[in-house]
Structures are given as structure tokens and as C-alpha cells.
Amino acid sequence: MAFVKVAQRGEIKENGGKELNINGTRVALFYANGKYYAIEALCRHQDGSLAPGKIDGEVVECPLHSWHYNIRTGELLDYLEGVKLTTYKVDVRGNDIYIDV
Structure with missing residues (x-):
């Protein structure tokens, strides 16, 4: 794994x-x-991107069918138990944002 600069x-x-x-x-x-x-x-659910989803605290809502995930832990908060998305470590260095992938 290595940190990659992804945004500012x-x-x-x-x-x-x-x-x-x-x-x-x-x-x-x-x-x-x-x-x-x-x-x-x-x-x-159906591989919709979560990026444009509505954020409320640490929860993102999938814009397709309103599934909810915790953006800190990756856990699905409704419908199915034990479903978890991969989370990645984020490092902010000055104005640069890095993700460990």
C-alpha cells in the first residue's frame, strides 16, 4: 500500500x-x-456511485435507492447485516490530500 495524491x-x-x-x-x-x-x-445494491450521495453526519445515502453507509467505517446501516465497504486511510499534507490504496 502507498499513499497517492488525489485532490487538494x-x-x-x-x-x-x-x-x-x-x-x-x-x-x-x-x-x-x-x-x-x-x-x-x-x-x-446496484453498483451506483456513492460520491454524489447526500451526507448527514457520518452517513452517506446512495442516490439510486437510498441505501445508507457510514463513511468512517464503510458499514451498511440498513437492509443487510454484515455488509461493509472498504475504507481507506486519508492523509492531509498542507493543501494536498492523499489516500492509502
């Missing part, structure tokens, strides 16, 4: 997200509560 501060608005393709891996980067979070980008 200010690119993502508060309670917003952006989908990234890092070496073939689709990752959703979110900015909420003054922190950056990175999780696997695709909802397990």
Missing part, C-alpha cells in the same frame, strides 16, 4: 463527495464534519 483542499465542498479512479480502484472521497473520508465508491 477546497476541491470538495462541506458534505460533498467526489469519485476517484486510483489505479483501477473506484474510491469515493468525502468531506464532512471538517474531515476527509475515503471508502469504496460503489453501493453493493
